């Protein structure tokens with residue numbers, strides 16, 4: 001997680017730099033489980049379906065802190081934009097009892113199935129939305145909700161997404177040959193990592209490795225990927241590991257460069273920075289005055305987006321600082337509550353090492369001032 005310049009980039013749009021034959025091979029292999037390509041569905045042995053048989057458990061990070069900063073009260077209407085396995089959601093429902101309502105979003109049907117099971121005891125107080133939090137405004141409007149008391153976004157991936165090899169987020173050498181390069185949080189939509197690797201041009205690949213993972217040698221690896229896919233499509237984690245190894249990127253460094261490469265691809269596949277920028281705006285807009293938004297980020301790039309957005313919304317006016325009179329007319333919407341991000345306590349870190357990169361920021365919606 002490096003200190004790079006972060007910004008949302010559009011998905012790959014450049015022309016693929018390979019021959020028509022290689023392109024065809026790559027396109028075939030790029031469509032992996034969950035796609036409409038029956039040839040490859042049979043190659044991988046199944047169509048994608050939610051797997052609830054394997055346990056989907058996730059230890060919620062900064063749980064007490066998140067619940068405190070959300071300032072929950074009985075009867076509150078709350079959005080959990082990233083319900084995952086439902087750990088934070090259960091805490092929210094307990095603290096808003098007896099009449100509180102929760103609208104729980106997740107893009108991952110496996111997560112939603114697990115959350116539904118875990119939160120079944122709360123009955124009709126919780127509603128589930130298989131949707132991105134970037135669209136939370138429209139989803140709430142469909143339910144007749146125009147304002148809420150609190151929004152929680154606990155970003156990134158959950159432990160089961162990382163640990164279940166069939167999701168394609170991991171690169172353990174033991175299973176790499178059977179791990180499809182998927183990485184979609186929502187396996188029913190969008191393009192897999194294999195598809196992006198087949199279609200993105202070298203410049204775009206390099207920009208992901210550089211901007212989303214601070215990878216030294218980003219261009220070299222991008223060129224190596226373009227050369228490798230001319231010979232054969234990259235379909236499994238093992239294929240990508242081989243190219244990383246051959247490129248020499250990260251040689252002699254303490255950490256395997258695949259960690260950064262997989263992270264960058266995951267962020268690109270799921271357009272995580274774009275979703276965050278849009279979702280934060282939607283969350284702020286739907287808060288009633290005095291309502292709270294709490295975001296837990298696990299990555300310096302995400303945290304920077306949150307910090308900057310909170311700061312901008314707290315300032316309001318976006319006129320150049322040298323301009324004597326405001327002409328933009330924007331008024332502050334937020335009060336930032338956490339001057340510095342909240343991080344996990346040593347006790348939590350000892351229990352859950354995945355909390356080590358977590359940063360929580362909170363802000364409160366202001367009463368709208370007249371212009």
Ligand SMILES: C[S@@+](CC[C@H](N)C(=O)[O-])C[C@H]1O[C@@H](n2cnc3c(N)ncnc32)[C@H](O)[C@@H]1O
Pocket residue numbers: 058059060061081082083084085086087088089105106107108111131132133134154155156157158159185275276279
């Ligand atoms: C860190 S986990 C959340 C864990 C959860 N707070 C719990 O206590 O179990 C992040 C979850 O957010 C989901 N997610 C990521 N981006 C999303 C988005 N744009 N919209 C909705 N869900 C998203 C992932 O699928 C994952 O289940």
